[in-house]
Amino acid sequence: MAREQLKNLTEPMYYTLLALTSPRHGYEIMQTVEVTTKGRVRIGAGTLYTLLSRFEKEKIICRVSDDGRRKTYSLTEKGRELLENEFNRLQLLVEDGNSFLRGDLHG
Amino acid sequence: MGKLTKRTLFMFSLLDYKAMEEYFEQMQMAAQGWMLEKIEVITAKFRKSEPQKLKFSVDIFPYISAFDSHESKSVTEYRELCEASGWRFVTSSNKFQVFYAKTDEDPIPIQTDSVVEEKILRKSIFSSEFLLFLTFFLIFFLSLGSLFPFDYSKLFTNSGIVSTISNPLLILPVALYTGYYLLWFWKAKKNIKRGLSLPQTSLRAAQLRGNLLVFFTALFIFLYLTAIIADALGGYTFALYFLIIPLSGVAVGLWFRNIVLNKVRSRTKNILIFAGAILAITIIFTSFTTSLIISRGTLFEGIIGMKNELPDGYAASKLEDFGLKEEPHNTAFMRNSSFIVPTNYEYHEISTEGVIRTRYYEAINAAIAAYIFDGMLEREGSLLYRSVSAAPAEEWNVDRGYYLKDDSSMLLLLKDKLVILLDSEFDFSLPETIDAAKSGLDISD
Incomplete structure (x- = not known):
């Protein structure tokens, strides 16, 4: 069930995982996502907390340090794979879009 | 100078967070x-402050239950994340x-x-209120079992009558809340499909519902207390003994909340x-009750209101009415009263x-x-022998x-x-026993 839900990532999920390609703690993730998307995607603290708990349970991310106050997370092997798959899927979508919309389609 | 703090009734359910x-x-x-300071069991405490425009955000942290401290590690982490994003934690x-923020700060929701x-x-x-x-x-459906067929003996005490009518009464607010919840989730599903935000409950609707709940609860407590006091009088x-169960329940609940x-x-x-x-309370209560019943002592008799003699003004058959001169070694009298059956008692020798x-x-x-008579005839008449x-x-x-017996005893x-049930060893079909019983029961004229 949960795997099935994670097959297609929502935007907040996708950007959270992107941010975790290098170790970051919660607030850093929020900032990274906001800066990367120029404010288009904003992730609230409550939403992020839920996403992180769920990712951690699914072993998509793991804690890399926990100094008592701040937890830093990073992608696991499984998470990296999932993100790569999603990235490839999105790239396919864009390529197909290019062929139709930007006139690359021959025949 | 006015008061510095103020308490208000606070009856919001989970879905009323907005x-x-x-x-x-x-x-x-x-x-x-x-300014909000603290939320207690059914009240909220406010502290006097400068009137200012603040933006509040009430969020639900699902990983906390009645068995969790409000300062567990996970909830502190969550709050720190919220504070990092610009929200200030209140309570x-x-x-x-x-949480709250000043209106010009505009933190991420x-x-x-x-x-x-x-x-x-x-x-x-689903892990709390729905359960x-x-x-x-x-409880409601189980209690319907005792309503159909209706047990006439419930009419003999006020608490019996109240418990019979209070169950259907209590289901009203519960049905109201359940309906509201189901409707909310149905709307939420629809909104999500259309990419809209979740449905919001207005303050007026939430307060109206909260007031209804308070009204029903107060009515319920009032009816029960009145019935129990009237029964005791x-x-x-x-009946007073039954107060122990809800009272100890509330006491344990409050004590446990403090502990957590x-x-x-x-x-x-x-x-x-x-x-x-x-477990401890159940053991104490049951062993106390059991020993009380086994002892059959004066405390037990006091609690159930038993007396050793027939008080003046109560008609009942005695052994001496039938010519048995020996002093009875055991006599007992117990009286109930309800507003439907004002006088009802039992006496034996x-x-x-x-x-x-x-x-x-x-x-x-x-x-x-007549209704009681028919009920008793059916129940008593269908027993063995x-x-x-x-x-x-x-x-x-x-x-x-x-x-009700072959030998008319x-x-x-x-x-x-009046409904009277006589149970003895005499043959009540003989003319002399009929006369003796009639005079003892005061129904001769």
Whole structure:
């Protein structure tokens, strides 16, 4: 069930995982996502907390340090794979879009 | 100078979290400016402050239950994340987490994904309030079993009458809340499909519902207390004993809440403490009750309102009415009273020569008396070693009468508002016993 839900990532999920390609703690993730998307995607603290708990349970991310106050997370092997798959899927979508919309389609 | 703090009734349910924000903002903007300080069991405490425009955010933290400290590691991490994003933490009450920000600060909302938000709500409600509703419905359907067919003996005490009518009464607010929840989740699903935000409950609707709940609860408590007090005054002191159960329940609940809030412990530890307390109370209560019943001492008799003699003004058959002169070695009298059957009591005498027991019911009108009479005839007449045969009503000077045993040693009579059951070893079909019984029961004329 949960795997099935994670097959297609929502935007907040996708950007959270992107941010975790290098170790970051919660607030850093929020900032990274906001800066990367120029404010288009904003992730609230409550939403992020839920996403992180769920990712951690699914072993998509793991804690890399926990100094008592701040937890830093990073992608696991499984998470990296999932993100790569999603990235490839999105790239396919864009390529197909290019062929139709930007006139690359021959025949 | 006015008061510095103020308490208000606080009856919001989980799904009212958006209405709570509106409420806190209104209190803050009021002429005086009341800032939320603390949320307690059914009240909220506010502190006087400058009136200013603040933005509140009430969020639900689903990973906390009644068995968790409000300062557990996970909830502190969550709050720190919220504070890092610009929200200031005010207070929490179980799953509710209250934050505020100044209106010009514009921090990122705590929940930005309605799919995630709906899941949080569903998880929280199905693990708490919905279970409560289900329990209520279960109790309701079980209690219907005792209503159909209706047990006439419930009419003999006020607490019996109240408990009979209060169950259907209590299901109203529960059904109201359940309906509101189901409707909300249905709307939420529709909104999510259309990419809209989750449905919001208005403050007015939430407060109206909260007030209804308070009204029903207050009515329920009032009816019960009145019934129990009226029962105790009418001789059924045992009703007071039933107060012990809800009172100890509330006491344990409050004590446990304190225990959970005052020290950070693991959930398992808290559950064990709670289970231990419930077990201890159950053991104390049952062993106390059992020993009380076994002892049959004066305390027991005092609690159930039993007396050793027939008080003046109560009609009942005695052994001496039938010519048995020996002093009975055991006599007992117990009286109940309800507003439907104002006088109802039982009296028995036992000696080595014989036994006689009178059960006497005087209802407020003849129709109710007839109803009780029919109920008793059906129940008592269908027991083992019983057989029903008509008794001569004219000779007994009653409206209707039946012998309930082959040897006519048990008798059920209906006379206007009176229902009387006599149980003995005499043959109540003999003319001299009929006369003796009639004079003892005061139904000769």
